[in-house]
Amino acid sequence: MNDGAVVAVRGLGARLGGKSVLEAIDLEVRRGEVVAIIGPSGSGKTTLLRAMNYLTPFAAGEVEIAGHRLRPGMNERTDAAALRAVRTRVGMVFQSFHLFPHFTALGNVAEAPRHVLGLPLPAAEARARALLERVGLAAYADASPQTLSGGQQQRVAIARALAMEPVVLLLDEPTSALDPRLVGEVLAVVADLAAGGQTMVIVTHEIGFARRVADRVVVLAGGRIAESGTPEDVLEHPRTAETRALLGMDRRDGSATDR
Amino acid sequence: MLAKFPFAKRKITKRTVPALLLLALVCGCTRPQAEDRLAAIRARGVLRWGGDLQGGEPYVFQDPGSPSGLSGFEVDIAGALARRLGLAAEFVQNDWQTLIPSLERGDFDVALNGIEVTPARRARVAFTRPYYAFTETLVMRRDDGTAARGLEDLRGRRVGTLEGSLAHDLVRRAPGVELVLYEGVEEPYLDLERNRLDAVLLDNIIAARYGLPRPMLRAAATVGEGVYAIAVRPDEPALLTAVDGTLAAMMGDGELRTILTRWHLWDGHQEVIASEQAMGVDARGRESLSLGHVTLFLRATGFTIVISVLAMGLAIAGGLVLSVARRYGGPALRAAGGTYVELFRGTPVLLQLYVLYYGLAPILPLTAFSAAVIGLGLNYAAYEAELYRAGLDAVPIGQSEAAAALGMSRGLTLRRIVLPQALRVALPGIANDFIALLKDSSLVSVITVVELTKQMTITAVDVRGWLVPGLLCAALYLALSYPLSRLARRLERRLAPAPA
Numbered sequence: 001m002n003d004g005a006v007v008a009v010r011g012l013g014a015r016l017g018g019k020s021v022l023e024a025i026d027l028e029v030r031r032g033e034v035v036a037i038i039g040p041s042g043s044g045k046t047t048l049l050r051a052m053n054y055l056t057p058f059a060a061g062e063v064e065i066a067g068h069r070l071r072p073g074m075n076e077r078t079d080a081a082a083l084r085a086v087r088t089r090v091g092m093v094f095q096s097f098h099l100f101p102h103f104t105a106l107g108n109v110a111e112a113p114r115h116v117l118g119l120p121l122p123a124a125e126a127r128a129r130a131l132l133e134r135v136g137l138a139a140y141a142d143a144s145p146q147t148l149s150g151g152q153q154q155r156v157a158i159a160r161a162l163a164m165e166p167v168v169l170l171l172d173e174p175t176s177a178l179d180p181r182l183v184g185e186v187l188a189v190v191a192d193l194a195a196g197g198q199t200m201v202i203v204t205h206e207i208g209f210a211r212r213v214a215d216r217v218v219v220l221a222g223g224r225i226a227e228s229g230t231p232e233d234v235l236e237h238p239r240t241a242e243t244r245a246l247l248g249m250d251r252r253d254g255s256a257t258d259r
Numbered sequence: 260m261l262a263k264f265p266f267a268k269r270k271i272t273k274r275t276v277p278a279l280l281l282l283a284l285v286c287g288c289t290r291p292q293a294e295d296r297l298a299a300i301r302a303r304g305v306l307r308w309g310g311d312l313q314g315g316e317p318y319v320f321q322d323p324g325s326p327s328g329l330s331g332f333e334v335d336i337a338g339a340l341a342r343r344l345g346l347a348a349e350f351v352q353n354d355w356q357t358l359i360p361s362l363e364r365g366d367f368d369v370a371l372n373g374i375e376v377t378p379a380r381r382a383r384v385a386f387t388r389p390y391y392a393f394t395e396t397l398v399m400r401r402d403d404g405t406a407a408r409g410l411e412d413l414r415g416r417r418v419g420t421l422e423g424s425l426a427h428d429l430v431r432r433a434p435g436v437e438l439v440l441y442e443g444v445e446e447p448y449l450d451l452e453r454n455r456l457d458a459v460l461l462d463n464i465i466a467a468r469y470g471l472p473r474p475m476l477r478a479a480a481t482v483g484e485g486v487y488a489i490a491v492r493p494d495e496p497a498l499l500t501a502v503d504g505t506l507a508a509m510m511g512d513g514e515l516r517t518i519l520t521r522w523h524l525w526d527g528h529q530e531v532i533a534s535e536q537a538m539g540v541d542a543r544g545r546e547s548l549s550l551g552h553v554t555l556f557l558r559a560t561g562f563t564i565v566i567s568v569l570a571m572g573l574a575i576a577g578g579l580v581l582s583v584a585r586r587y588g589g590p591a592l593r594a595a596g597g598t599y600v601e602l603f604r605g606t607p608v609l610l611q612l613y614v615l616y617y618g619l620a621p622i623l624p625l626t627a628f629s630a631a632v633i634g635l636g637l638n639y640a641a642y643e644a645e646l647y648r649a650g651l652d653a654v655p656i657g658q659s660e661a662a663a664a665l666g667m668s669r670g671l672t673l674r675r676i677v678l679p680q681a682l683r684v685a686l687p688g689i690a691n692d693f694i695a696l697l698k699d700s701s702l703v704s705v706i707t708v709v710e711l712t713k714q715m716t717i718t719a720v721d722v723r724g725w726l727v728p729g730l731l732c733a734a735l736y737l738a739l740s741y742p743l744s745r746l747a748r749r750l751e752r753r754l755a756p757a758p759a
Binding site: 088111 | 676
């Protein structure tokens with residue numbers, strides 16, 4: 001891994017149900033960098049992101065992340081300790097939030113610091129309160145997730161992931177499940193994290209957001225990287241047909257997504 | 260039935276018990292209208308006599324070798340009686356404890372099955388002259404050196420006997436003796452051998468066949484005597500006269516002696532009863548429901564609650580272990596869990612209680628109480644495991660993924676994230692199962708535990724009526740289960756929306 005690289009994906013290949021969904025992916029993410037992965041549906045974006053913390057196993061290549069190495073054929077049971085070591089250092093935000101419905105917002109955020117890191121309860125809760133404040137939900141600490149809007153739930157989920165102080169945060173289409181009115185508040189939180197230097201990999205359909213926040217944009221098509229570079233290079237001067245097709249559809253209503 | 264109805268109606272308004280339940284009880288406790296059926300019996304050509312095959316040798320028992328499939332000295336007596344009356348004898352199987360109520364209902368013409376003449380029974384039915392005289396034999400273990408000459412020497416000791424027998428009355432009236440009731444004749448002696456009892460008091464015929472052949476046991480004393488007679492409905496004097504007269508004739512010409520001798524039952528006592536007479540109904544023996552009975556009912560209710568709560572606790576914990584083993588265990592553990600669930604759900608809980616208490620006694624000497632709790636608990640654990648499985652299925656996979664992504668171990672995820680949500684889903688079902696368990700706890704009476712339903716049957720025999728004890732029993736069960744079913748419905752409503 002090069003100096004400063006937090007994630008290094010090398011020659012990654014993944015199969016789903018006998019079908020190849022990712023082939024020969026190489027990708028590096030440096031400390032403090034924000035990488036946006038865009039691409040049409042079924043291009044393997046989510047599989048690539050989930051391979052980075054091995055929530056989806058992969059068949060070939062390797063992933064070096066947060067100082068640990070993930071290999072094909074690892075097993076939730078036999079490699080539990082190694083996988084846990086990676087996941088405690090890598091945050092993840094899901095498309096449909098997956099908040100714990102039986103805990104309050106505060107409880108969701110404090111859960112892992114308390115029970116994975118073993119912090120005393122007051123310390124875990126203090127950390128959780130600070131994070132809820134950071135995502136603008138200090139007033140909702142005692143709210144149950146079901147009473148929160150989708151945007152609020154996703155902001156709690158981001159706070160929950162940040163509570164482990166991850167070296168890299170993986171976000172899987174964080175606004176896709178949201179009512180359009182609520183997308184902005186979540187993107188604002190992510191943009192704020194980017195400004196604060198948080199290393200992030202974001203799978204997104206929000207091209208305008210990627211242009212504004214990402215340091216680098218990776219275009220995935222048919223399980224391969226079609227193109228990768230600065231937002232300006234990739235989005236203003238696309239070199240491949242795949243990227244042009246993706247942006248062509250988006251450009252027509254670009255003003256709608258370019259917030 | 261009509262005559263009873265005004266009384267029943269008053270109870271409805273007083274207790275607001277559902278009318279259907281009441282109707283069932285009324286039907287179960289009233290007698291057919293007074294009418295001498297001897298003519299009807301003669302026209303039918305069949306004398307129906309009631310008995311219990313479980314009483315066993317030498318009374319009435321199944322015998323594949325005999326033409327009727329039955330053998331026993333009472334089979335011979337019933338056959339001779341019918342023959343002399345110009346009728347065919349037909350046996351009707353009926354639990355021994357309920358022979359008298361079934362006779363009153365009209366399920367058979369006479370009851371003839373080691374029915375001892377007691378004041379309580381004489382208050383309900385008419386008896387012919389006795390056909391057998393017995394004594395009560397107190398059986399104890401050889402290694403128990405107590406020199407007991409009677410029940411008065413057994414204060415503080417546990418004495419077993421058959422429910423509803425004369426011995427039952429004797430033990431109940433003996434001060435300071437702890438009474439343990441059985442429904443079969445083999446089980447009390449088994450428990451005596453296993454130290455679960457200190458003595459067994461039963462008729463000498465039973466003691467000679469089932470108790471004394473066991474090398475560990477000895478006859479300690481003879482504590483009373485009594486007679487067996489044939490019971491007839493009190494409103495059928497013609498039938499009573501006919502059967503009694505025929506029995507007298509059998510005594511006169513020696514056929515009864517021949518039968519008893521063939522079964523090795525003839526002894527000096529039998530000479531004495533030749534002079535006895537038939538006995539009509541004696542209203543003085545009747546007891547009425549008293550405050551003492553109510554106290555017994557409340558105590559039995561306490562037993563039902565304690566057994567149910569402990570068994571449910573065991574079932575909830577056991578079900579948890581089972582469902583987790585089936586979902587997260589290796590192949591062997593999963594197979595074992597599956598086998599357990601199918602085995603315990605697929606066989607009657609009554610059978611499981613029998614096997615646990617009597618079958619496993621040599622290797623696992625449980626008290627009746629712990630066998631009841633463990634038996635019901637193990638059975639219901641299988642049902643709880645299925646409930647949790649449904650609960651676990653209802654927790655979205657995203658919950659486990661979110662926990663894994665936070666670095667939570669599988670155990671921590673299960674404990675903190677998955678199980679609490681699964682239990683919430685399972686909670687209404689658990690409450691419903693607890694109601695079912697409350698009622699199933701009545702089954703533990705087969706292993707000598709006196710809970711609410713058993714207390715009801717005992718009291719019903721005492722007060723010669725099932726209506727009032729039945730209503731009292733039903734009211735107590737309802738008082739326990741109704742709040743629970745309300746709780747279950749509230750839980751269902753509150754937890755109905757699926758978690759996000």
